[in-house]
Amino acid sequence: MKRKLLTGIKYLFLLLYALTCLYPFMWMLGTSLKTQQESLLDPISLFPKGGFQWHNYIDVWGKMDFFKYFMNSVIISLGVVIGVVIIYSMVGFALARLNFVGKKVIFFMYISLILVPGITVLIPLYINMTNLGLDNSYLGVILPLINGGAPFAVFLFTNYFKSVPKSLYEAAIIDGCNPFQIYRKIYFPLSMPAIGTIAVMNFIASWNGILWPMIIINNKNMFTLPMAIMYLDQSAFKQWNVLMAGSMFSVIPVIIIFIFLQKFYIQGLTSGSVKG
């Protein structure tokens, strides 16, 4: 009996915490479906009493070109993911399987990159990118974010490739493959779990990030979703319903991706911590 009571208390606690996690999202959804008046007069209720105002979503798309911002975010996040995966799987392959001068230096160089706080190098990055004529361009946003993803990706790819039996590499060499073919046809396809982890971590980080895009982009056409939401907020007084409708566009995709690929995300969190 006492045991049952304890289990009940445990579940109550776990459910309460789950509710705490979800509440802001539920409020966001509820508010996005209210009329403006209702969002101001009755902020508490999660279900709009005056009917669901689905047109808030259409209004937000009409108010500014949300499709464009959505696509900008998609292009930037995918660009970062593709760049990180390709560039650092190559680096990882070289570090794990090839012998070359300066190997230790290069590994150390990438790992120590993690110590440099992003915000410290913000100003030179901005100046650097502007000098290269990359301000207000996809590449200007993407390149520094790729470099920022380096430490984790290099670490994970190197370790992953090291765990692939070396005999596989030697057998392929004997069969007449060159290292490029081995990388492309054997090692890269084999590293799908590592790719998944790195892809999800980087996608979520670049999808949510605001600091760097905010600095390098000032052309409204190049805004990312978070920037568009911040722009919505700049009206004279807050239109909570419209602001929350816009916010939903940025929250939903990342939640969907997480639900489907959470295995990779959680792997990333734990493997990222071991090196700490």
Place this chain on the structure above:
Amino acid sequence: MFKKKFTKKMVRENIVAYTFLLPGLLLFLTVGLYSVIFSIRMSFYNWSGVDFSTARFEGLNNFKNILFGRNPQQTIDFRNAIFNNFKIAFFSIIVILPLALIIAVMIQRTKKGGGVLRTIYFIPMVASGAAIYYAWQGLYASDGVLNSFLSKIGLDFFVVRDGILGNPKTALIGVIIVVIWTSLPSTMILYYAGLSNISESIYEAANIDGASKFTVMWKITWPLLKPMTVVALINALNASFQMFDNIFILTGGGPAKSTDVSGTLLYTTAFRDSQYGNASAMGWTVFILTLILSLISLKRMKTDY
């Protein structure tokens, strides 16, 4: 003859290797290293942007400005920001560590619905960007959810008239709650992973010896999870000193600088006041500070194990 062939092979392998490294190295040199060196250099100059040839070498003056009162207001602001960083780190850590451990232990033993709950617990961390910070603003606002709720249940005394984030006395508490809400999952998963690595036989042995649940937790689980705690501590410290997005959207550092942290101060110093040199000096001071703190935590771990 043999030796010559050998070196030829080595040269070839080096060429192959550097072909693989080339894109990554180019990016590192142009984006990473260049920025780091430029940033260090800039911290010794007085410069308001545009053309670096207009910059004036100042030696350590920027550091004196922000640290030792050569520019009194800047020193006050910087100390305030660092102090806020520490407050956020401290109060979030003392809540997050025990709570994350409790939840991890509970969920590890949960068969029914454990997977779904775990997924839900992660959503705050995954989906926290500008959008979710605006939702928090809505909860905290003067006519927002929290205040309306308090006055509805008759606790008017607790209503914060300017909103939680609009009042210098409560804004930092509001921010810390959001920080806890978003960063609890990462610590939880650390403990969860750590718990899965503890072998069942230890618990069985303790059971046979008649140890109470509390004793098991205090004498076995907690010490075995100590490495995880150290990692969680370092992560939380680093995260709090690199914090920007959440504060920038929630409060912008206000009201009256009550939530200003080094990140937001650096941002305004550089991009609003165009004091690039001072901003860089702040950045590197924070870097050295977090490096020292991380090393101390790591060292503690090493001596304990």
